[in-house]
Amino acid sequence: MTATHVRATGLTHRFPGTATLFADLDFELLPGRITGVCGPSGCGKSTLLAILAGWLEPVGGALEMSGIHRTGWVFQNPYGVPARTALDHVTLPLLARGWERSAADAHATAVMADFHLDQAAERPFRELSGGESQRLMLARALCSAPDLLLVDEPTAQLDLSTAATVNATLGNIARDGTIVVIATHDPHTREACTEVIDMDRTACGGTAPR
Numbered sequence: 599m600t601a602t603h604v605r606a607t608g609l610t611h612r613f614p615g616t617a618t619l620f621a622d623l624d625f626e627l628l629p630g631r632i633t634g635v636c637g638p639s640g641c642g643k644s645t646l647l648a649i650l651a652g653w654l655e656p657v658g659g660a661l662e663m664s665g666i667h668r669t670g671w672v673f674q675n676p677y678g679v680p681a682r683t684a685l686d687h688v689t690l691p692l693l694a695r696g697w698e699r700s701a702a703d704a705h706a707t708a709v710m711a712d713f714h715l716d717q718a719a720e721r722p723f724r725e726l727s728g729g730e731s732q733r734l735m736l737a738r739a740l741c742s743a744p745d746l747l748l749v750d751e752p753t754a755q756l757d758l759s760t761a762a763t764v765n766a767t768l769g770n771i772a773r774d775g776t777i778v779v780i781a782t783h784d785p786h787t788r789e790a791c792t793e794v795i796d797m798d799r800t801a802c803g804g805t806a807p808r
């Protein structure tokens with residue numbers, strides 16, 4: 599049996615009519631690792647995540663995936679249903695997959711506790727702070743136990759202490775065997791990563807420093 603991994607070779611992307619965003623990226627993602635996709639705004643971090651999620655076809659290179667059955671995605675901006683409770687947001691994907699209500703509630707409550715959302719469980723999404731909403735999106739993605747977790751700027755809206763907690767939790771998730779990939783500007787989050795894909799200007803083909 600082939601071990602779980604994602605291997606990118608020569609990954610290249612540009613949108614129609616635009617300059618090359620990144621070219622010839624080679625990297626390997628493995629369980630237990632937390633990989634940062636780092637670089638300046640607009641260099642293609644979210645685009646790379648979308649390619650890893652299978653939402654976007656790269657214009658060049660190859661992506662080999664083995665043992666990835668479920669991919670979780672946490673968007674840069676939290677999206678929710680304003681009137682539904684925080685708990686509803688986490689249980690819904692479980693109920694949709696056939697879980698019993700009591701088991702879904704128990705599992706969701708435990709995962710939410712990891713993100714310090716215990717007190718927010720019964721509050722409607724519209725009343726959550728930016729940081730609470732962001733952590734809720736992480737809890738929702740993790741509830742489905744993804745093999746590959748893609749997280750776009752998880753700490754952008756968080757204070758230093760909450761960001762440190764989220765980074766530690768993402769580290770624990772990786773250690774438990776999930777492949778974790780984080781697009782980030784945040785130097786603290788970068789430090790929490792075990793590897794970094796540096797999408798700096800040299801990776802952004804055609805955008806040399808002026």
Ligand SMILES: Nc1ncnc2c1ncn2[C@@H]1O[C@H](COP(=O)(O)OP(=O)(O)OP(=O)(O)O)[C@@H](O)[C@H]1O
Binds near residue numbers: 643
């Ligand atoms: N569908 C699209 N068509 C054309 N251009 C696009 C499309 N999606 C993104 N882009 C452009 O590609 C570039 C990279 O976008 P992307 O969102 O991947 O950057 P990023 O590194 O994640 O940026 P940030 O850190 O600001 O979130 C940007 O210039 C963006 O405007």
